[in-house]
Amino acid sequence: MAARKGKKRPPLVEAKDLGIRFRTNRQRPFRARFRESFTAEGRQARRDRGPDEFWALRDVSFTVQEGEAVGLVGRNGHGKSTLLRLIAGVMIQDEGSIKVRGPVAPMIEVTGGFVGDLTVRDNIWLAAGLKGLTKRQIAAKFDEIVEWAEIGHRLDTPLRHLSSGMKAKVGFSVITSIDRPIVLVDEVLSVGDRAFRQKCFQRMEDLRMSGKTIVLVSHQESQIERFCKRALYLQHGRLVNDGPVEEVLAQYVRDVEQAVDEAAEREREALAMRARKAARRARLESEAVGMPAAASAAAPTVPAQASKPEPVEHQLELDVQVDDRPAGGETNRSDGSRADG
Numbered sequence: 001m002a003a004r005k006g007k008k009r010p011p012l013v014e015a016k017d018l019g020i021r022f023r024t025n026r027q028r029p030f031r032a033r034f035r036e037s038f039t040a041e042g043r044q045a046r047r048d049r050g051p052d053e054f055w056a057l058r059d060v061s062f063t064v065q066e067g068e069a070v071g072l073v074g075r076n077g078h079g080k081s082t083l084l085r086l087i088a089g090v091m092i093q094d095e096g097s098i099k100v101r102g103p104v105a106p107m108i109e110v111t112g113g114f115v116g117d118l119t120v121r122d123n124i125w126l127a128a129g130l131k132g133l134t135k136r137q138i139a140a141k142f143d144e145i146v147e148w149a150e151i152g153h154r155l156d157t158p159l160r161h162l163s164s165g166m167k168a169k170v171g172f173s174v175i176t177s178i179d180r181p182i183v184l185v186d187e188v189l190s191v192g193d194r195a196f197r198q199k200c201f202q203r204m205e206d207l208r209m210s211g212k213t214i215v216l217v218s219h220q221e222s223q224i225e226r227f228c229k230r231a232l233y234l235q236h237g238r239l240v241n242d243g244p245v246e247e248v249l250a251q252y253v254r255d256v257e258q259a260v261d262e263a264a265e266r267e268r269e270a271l272a273m274r275a276r277k278a279a280r281r282a283r284l285e286s287e288a289v290g291m292p293a294a295a296s297a298a299a300p301t302v303p304a305q306a307s308k309p310e311p312v313e314h315q316l317e318l319d320v321q322v323d324d325r326p327a328g329g330e331t332n333r334s335d336g337s338r339a340d341g
Contacts, residue, residue, distance in 0.1 A: 003013050008063075009066060010101060011063035011065050011066075012066050012101050012102050012182055012213050013062075013063065013066055013087055013098070013100055013101075013213070013215070014063045014064075014098070014099045015060055015061055015062050015063070015099075016061050016096055016098075017059055017060070017061055017095065017096035018057055018059075018060040018083075018086065018093055018095070018096040018097070019057055019058045019060070019093060019094055019095040020055070020056050020057050020082060020095075021055045021056065021088065022053060023052055023053045023071055024052050024053060024054065024055055025340075032218050036317065042260060044236065052061070055237050056079050057082055057086070057093075057234075057237045058237050058238055058241075059096075060234075060237075060238065061081065061096075061214070061239065062239060062240045062242055064213060064215065066181070066211075066213055067179050067212070067213060068229075069213075069214040069216065069228045069229065069330045070215050070216070070228055070230050070231065070232060071217075071218065071224035071228035071230070071245060072215065072217045072231070072232050073219075073224060073231055073233050073248060073252045073262045074233060074252070075235075075236060075259075078235055078236055079234045080186075081108065081186055081217065082109055084184045084186050084215065084217060085108065085235070086098055087100055087182075087215060088108065088184055089104070090106075100182065102180070102181040102213075103180045104180055104182045104183075104184060105131070105175055105176070105178045105180035105182065105183045106184045107172065107175050107183065108177070108184060108186040109171075109186075110167075110171030110174075110175060110188055111171045112127075113126060113127045114126070114127060114159055114167065114170075114171065115130075116158065116160035117158060117159075117160065118159060119153055119156050119157060119158055120154050120155050120156070120157055123144055123170070124138075124146070124170065124174060125142075127174045128141070128145075128174050128178070131175065133178060137228075143167045143171075144177055145170075145173045145174055145177050147174065148173040148176075148177075149166075149170045149172075149173040150167065150169070151169070154166075160244045165193060165196060168169040168188070168196075169196055172200060172203075173187060176203050176207065180212075181212060181213055182212070182214075182215070183207055183212050183214045183215070184215050185215070185216045185217065185218075186217045187218060187219070189218060189220070189223055190201065201226070204227055205227075208227060214228075219315075221249050221252075221253070224249060225245055225246070225249065229244065230242075230243065230244060230245060230248075231243070231244075231245040231249060233248045233251060233252055235255070269306070288329065
């Protein structure tokens, strides 16, 4: 009996060489796929393009003991939410193994299972039933769920008329009311207003003090430090650190700052490259018209003025008979009479 009492319990979560991959779903035309399969040029182009799949997680091994609170840290797209889904059992790994010894309460998508056209009352029954509660259990916890969510005045309102914060409050209340030994939390504590977040923090404290096993994902370092003593650091789908939360967060912050500096340096290099290309293009254009590049860049652009037309001289010959007689002379009329001038 003494030996049985001193026997160490197996971990509630145990992952070994865990890996999962996804396809990029590139839609390639049949003609292009045929060429890539049966021609040397096509096969080379496919090798240059790279694989049509990627590993979201690879070679991940860790354990979580009963009553332990573990934080998951890492940048966006590095595998944190995927790992929670593997623990929850909604995804299946491609390699390795994962054992979860006990039912799970996943707070990954708190409004998952809700239907906008149903009332709040109906959605509470629906979501709780989908999480595995019986009718008797839902009826026993219904008033507690409504009271914590502060939604009693909207029970018969269609869910679609509620704000996103109120929907999250109802979902969080439903999930945390479920008595499960393992609780998975994915960025839920960052939604809603200040009062809602404070209520979430208090509920998380109650879960931790009651001995629940918690796996928490958050980009807020303060939340990880508040609820967890240990953290896992995922980088590009691989576990790069597993240790005390202060040590892991310090490495994570250093890596993020380094990545930000490298991105800024790449941006500066790209700007400098564009400036050099623009200067080279201006030099080539100026050389094409025979103007020095510096003068071409400095000289203002003046629209060409229309040239003035040259004057044209025209000679006009007129056949006119002029009388050479002096003024005041006589002029004969047609009838032979004289007319004085």
